Amino acid sequence: MSNWFSQTFPNVVYQGWSGDTGWLTAINQTIFMTFWSAIFGGLLGLIFGFGLVVTSPRGITPNKVLFWIFDKIVSIFRAIPFIILLAFIAPVTKTIVGTQIGSTAALVPLSLGVFPFYARQVQVALTEVDSGIVEAAQAVGASFTEIVFGVYLREGRSELIRVSTVTLISLIGLTAMAGAIGAGGLGNMAIAYGYNRFANDTTLVATFLVLVLVLIVQVVGDYLAKRYNHK
Amino acid sequence: MRKHQNLSMTNPIISLKNIDVTFQQKKRTIEAVKNVSIDVNRGDVFGIVGYSGAGKSTLVRVINLLQVPTNGQVIVNGETFFDGQGAGKSGVQIKPNELRDRRRKIGMIFQHFNLLNERTVAENVAFALQHSPLKADEKQAKVAELLELVELTDRADQFPAQLSGGQKQRVAIARALANDPEILISDEATSALDPKTTNQILALLKKLNQQYNLTILLITHEMDAVKEVANKVAVMQDGQVLEEGSTLDIFTKPQAALTKEFIETATNQDKALATIAESDAITTLNDNEVFARLTYSGNSTNEPLITTLYQKYEVVANILYGNVEILQGTEVGSLLVILSGSADGLAAGLQSLKDQGVSVDILKGKQA
Numbered sequence A: 001m002s003n004w005f006s007q008t009f010p011n012v013v014y015q016g017w018s019g020d021t022g023w024l025t026a027i028n029q030t031i032f033m034t035f036w037s038a039i040f041g042g043l044l045g046l047i048f049g050f051g052l053v054v055t056s057p058r059g060i061t062p063n064k065v066l067f068w069i070f071d072k073i074v075s076i077f078r079a080i081p082f083i084i085l086l087a088f089i090a091p092v093t094k095t096i097v098g099t100q101i102g103s104t105a106a107l108v109p110l111s112l113g114v115f116p117f118y119a120r121q122v123q124v125a126l127t128e129v130d131s132g133i134v135e136a137a138q139a140v141g142a143s144f145t146e147i148v149f150g151v152y153l154r155e156g157r158s159e160l161i162r163v164s165t166v167t168l169i170s171l172i173g174l175t176a177m178a179g180a181i182g183a184g185g186l187g188n189m190a191i192a193y194g195y196n197r198f199a200n201d202t203t204l205v206a207t208f209l210v211l212v213l214v215l216i217v218q219v220v221g222d223y224l225a226k227r228y229n230h231k
Numbered sequence B: 001m002r003k004h005q006n007l008s009m010t011n012p013i014i015s016l017k018n019i020d021v022t023f024q025q026k027k028r029t030i031e032a033v034k035n036v037s038i039d040v041n042r043g044d045v046f047g048i049v050g051y052s053g054a055g056k057s058t059l060v061r062v063i064n065l066l067q068v069p070t071n072g073q074v075i076v077n078g079e080t081f082f083d084g085q086g087a088g089k090s091g092v093q094i095k096p097n098e099l100r101d102r103r104r105k106i107g108m109i110f111q112h113f114n115l116l117n118e119r120t121v122a123e124n125v126a127f128a129l130q131h132s133p134l135k136a137d138e139k140q141a142k143v144a145e146l147l148e149l150v151e152l153t154d155r156a157d158q159f160p161a162q163l164s165g166g167q168k169q170r171v172a173i174a175r176a177l178a179n180d181p182e183i184l185i186s187d188e189a190t191s192a193l194d195p196k197t198t199n200q201i202l203a204l205l206k207k208l209n210q211q212y213n214l215t216i217l218l219i220t221h222e223m224d225a226v227k228e229v230a231n232k233v234a235v236m237q238d239g240q241v242l243e244e245g246s247t248l249d250i251f252t253k254p255q256a257a258l259t260k261e262f263i264e265t266a267t268n269q270d271k272a273l274a275t276i277a278e279s280d281a282i283t284t285l286n287d288n289e290v291f292a293r294l295t296y297s298g299n300s301t302n303e304p305l306i307t308t309l310y311q312k313y314e315v316v317a318n319i320l321y322g323n324v325e326i327l328q329g330t331e332v333g334s335l336l337v338i339l340s341g342s343a344d345g346l347a348a349g350l351q352s353l354k355d356q357g358v359s360v361d362i363l364k365g366k367q368a
């Protein structure tokens, strides 16, 4: 069996398990980048998504100026292609993280790359919360925070989980591109050690592992979205 | 001094004065409510009737300032919530936290129930109690008491999606009553329900009005609902109140064409009228005949109207349709009749009917 494997996938075996260019390292790097940029980018996205919804003309505290600011920031960052953002943001990354390359450095462009996408998704998810329910909450004298957390967040929970799943999956895709600034990970494995060296077996296995990651996120996300939906 | 006396004499619980609500959209201005003044007294069941788009929802949302009016005065329980001319938000006379507190005393129910989907029945009711001074266990008891009132104790742990429309509306009523409000605003609360369920909900509202002296604003496009429970009615069209009065007066002496239309629908007269109007008797009405609707209430019901007409004025009445309703404990009858007699006899007969408090509507034939 292991003999068959090393004959069919020689380059895969050559990469090794641990070590700088090993598979475990690549998997860890991908998970590390996805996790932390999901936290930072996700938080930013939530803030902007909620901000857009509550300050919109139909929101609970309409505010033209704030809405305009939120809207423009999100639109501008969404318009920048990620691969350009990587280069563009490098000096900022250096001041924040101290270096421009590696997995940690990649967190800055990844977070900034994913947050506008997520903000729009959150905006759409929350807009789907029935305005009648919000009005009923206002009618019983609920405060701003009670409406944000008790109505929008709670009523939109299932939909928020769904859009978070979509965002997380596209984030995994972005981490592959971060390989371009030496961030490592499975994407880098597929390109640098696979494609560039004509090691098709390495590309294949790296792709397969990304697929497994995506699938896990999808299955867990779907399960949670369903569990928190009582509509 | 006189002012003070006036205030204590009438003492409306809700007083809307010269309310305008204007929506500014990109290209056009929508005048949803135009110069509406309404006084609702404590213990009233005040019906507001009108077709879709008349401005009913906009008007009642002004009461708890869910909708800030453009102009006018909003006074609830003697407290001025809003007073301004073209002032918009700056006309609001009450602090945000005070407003939230006052809103808890104004319950509201809606056509689409607007329950929190991700909370159970009990949690939906408890949501309204977040600011209540009650202790945790007292809140629990309050929720239980409310669910008992709306007969949903056994559904406490279910989610709204598991309930029927009528049950959902009862949860909404329990939620609206959580803070012991003095006012309940019902915005088309029965419009999405079947007739039987509608009657159950209306009966519940009536009970709340009678047992707790709850003041109710009943917004609807069905005169039928008003007929069941309201003691006063306002009819709205294009943002204005066309007509306002006691239910009895509105039903027996409607003035505006729209009001008549609503009443015809509510008393099934519309269908009868449509059939009768096409009958030979009406299409070939003689010169000495008139087709009329007679509406009478209370005392006159028992008067032998038809007999008197014949004996005194030699006017023969041919009854084509008759209907008697009980409104606010008073009988209200309506007849569709062909009256025939001499010109003088008809004129005198009709006048005597009017003198007896019968409202006469000539639908076809010479106006006497």
Ligand SMILES: Nc1ncnc2c1ncn2[C@@H]1O[C@H](COP(=O)(O)OP(=O)(O)OP(=O)(O)O)[C@@H](O)[C@H]1O
Pocket: B023, B025, B030, B031, B032, B050, B051, B052, B053, B054, B055, B056, B057, B058, B059, B188, B221
């Ligand atoms: N927020 C808003 N912005 C712009 N126009 C509005 C707004 N709310 C209501 N309107 C308009 O005001 C008018 C009155 O609406 P409203 O909802 O008060 O009518 P309604 O009598 O309650 O009707 P329905 O029976 O359909 O509920 C309509 O023409 C409506 O389009």
Ligand SMILES: [Mg+2]
Pocket: B056, B057, B058, B187, B188
């Ligand atoms: Mg309405």
